[in-house]
Amino acid sequence: MSKTYIEPQKELSVSYTADVIVVGGGTAGAVAAIAAAEEGKSVIIVEQFGSLGGSSTNGLVCPNMGVGIPGNPACSSIARRIFAKLMEYGATKSNGTPNPAAFDPRIMSIVLEEMCEEAGVKILYHTYFCDAVKDKKGNLAGVIVENKTGRTVVEGKIFIDCSGDADLCVRAGAEYTKGNPETGKNQPISLRYIIAGIDCNEFSKYLQEQIDRTGVNCGIVPKDCYAAVTGLIEYTMTTVFKEAIAAGDLIENDMLYWQMFSLPGRADSLAFNNPEFFDYVDATNPEHLNFTQLKGKQAIFRQLKFYKKYFRGYENAYIAEFASMVGIRESRNVVCEYVLTGEDCLTRKKFDDKFVQSNYPVDIHGRKLHFDHEIKPVDDKPYYEIPYRSLVVKGFDNLLVAGRCLGAEFLAQSSMRIMPTMRASGEAAGIAAAMAINKNIALREVDGVKVRERMIELGADYVV
Ligand SMILES: Cc1cc2nc3c(=O)[nH]c(=O)nc-3n(C[C@H](O)[C@H](O)[C@H](O)COP(=O)(O)OP(=O)(O)OC[C@H]3O[C@@H](n4cnc5c(N)ncnc54)[C@H](O)[C@@H]3O)c2cc1C
Secondary structure, three states, X not given: OOOOOOOOOOOOOEEEEOOEEEEOOEHHHHHHHHHHHHOOOOEEEEXXXXXXXXXXXXXXXXXXXXXXXXXXOOOOHHHHXXXXXXXXXXXXXXXXXXXXXXXXXXXXXXXXHHHHHHHOOEEEOOOEEEEEEEOOOOOEEEEEEEEOOEEEEEEOOEEEEOOOOOHHHXXXXXXXXXXXXXXXXXXXXXXXXXXXXXXXXXXXXXXHHHHHHHOOOOOEEHHHOEEEEEOOOOOOOHHHHHHHHHOOOOOHHHHOEEEEEEOOOOOOOEEEOOOEEOOOOOOXXXXXXXXXXHHXXXXXXXXXXXXXXXXXXXXXXXXXXXXXXXXXXXXXXXXXXXXXXXXXXXOOOOOOOEEEEEOOOOOOOOOOOOOOOOOOOOOOOOOEEEEHHHHEEOOOOOEEEOOOOOOEOHHHHHHHOOHHHHHHHHHHHHHHHHHHHHHOOOXXXXXXXXXXXXXXXXXXXXOO
16 A cells, blocks of 8 residues: 555635636636626636636637637637737637637637726636535535635635636536447547748748648648648658658658648747657656656657658757647546537537537547448538537536537547637636526526527527
8 A cells, every 4th residue: 555644634714705716717618608608707817827718729729610610609608709809819710600710829828817807806826626515415615726825715606617627617526438348448648849030931932842842732722821731541641741751850740640730820820739649648647748748849840850850841940839738639527417418419419408510520530430330411411510518517506618628528629629619618608607696596597598598698699
């Protein structure tokens, strides 16, 4: 048996009280907080880092994926307002619909802070959620947080877990699943980075020359400086990677998943969606996170040297940013009143209490989808929906979950995790929290149809 110590019991003071407590200020958490505050509730966000946006800012995940539905319904009106501000600041080219669109991650964090401030949200930065405090009925009374002042309690009426890893739900005793049911493994994780000092015109010409040289036109858009390589098929850039591996300038892992995007407002910069790691992928295991930060930075430096030696336009290039937050695609998912399944996504299931519509594919990195029975869409409408019940944590009256850890199976999570969906989940959760407080009812009694009606009233649109 390993050596143990007893932590002494101590009385904790209540440092803050609000109607709604949001744990985690990422994409979903920031929107949940804004939504609840705009519905007239006092709101506190508990966030471990010093900026909002989570993966989208500290993780440098700055391309917004599209939901893939003709007409791009913007199910979150707050998302539309976020992108309107980004557009005003020259930090995106998106008009706010959930189209594929890149944005500047630093300006995104400023926009989220501005909107929280305007809505009256209290942000508690550099404060780590540690544990849940329950009342006699087993519902949540508060959360124990820790920061430089020590451990205190933040009290609330409704709690929204937007920690991505379901930290609050797990500490409160909610059931959860984790990883691929076939292997137990989570999705691959990445450490993203931004390279600046690039002559993008020269690099764009170089990309075009690669198409001419190799005769392969795949995974590359020279005019946008977009390029990608995965180990699965032959891409235009695969030849260059293979040459560098043979010369000892890269290792095999560097080409298993490599992808770059341009950054609006940063003419000399490109954002990279790699290096990706396939083995140490448990975001709830600090050793795995250590591995990614350490090996990730080594890989990034190796890749920069590769760009300088093999590409054109990189003569003055340098690493502008490493992600301070490891890029976690999937960790834990909470068992909710409804758990979205892979089959729901693939058969495009519809729900009366939907809060979002998406047609983003099931997207499991490094693997092909394993689904062994016939999948027939329920209708000819090209999207699935996620119900409000997937946000209501089973067994609790006052606990919601939004973001990538909401109630979904592994396959479904791989589709629903994109940012437009995450923002809609936050908005629905914030509005539902306010409704539950106004009516003094449990969250499972909140009518999801009314939540959506309110979202529409505020400017969301859905395909009928
Ligand atoms: C490498 C990678 C590439 C991706 N590519 C794309 C893409 O191209 N387009 C797209 O749309 N989506 C993409 N995604 C998916 C998308 O970025 C995420 O699913 C989404 O951003 C998750 O948002 P979230 O709010 O649920 O969680 P997160 O953004 O992870 O936010 C969680 C927040 O909670 C905080 N937190 C966690 N635990 C605690 C605690 N105990 N105490 C206090 N604070 C805590 C964190 O600091 C963080 O701010 C990608 C994801 C990854 C990882």
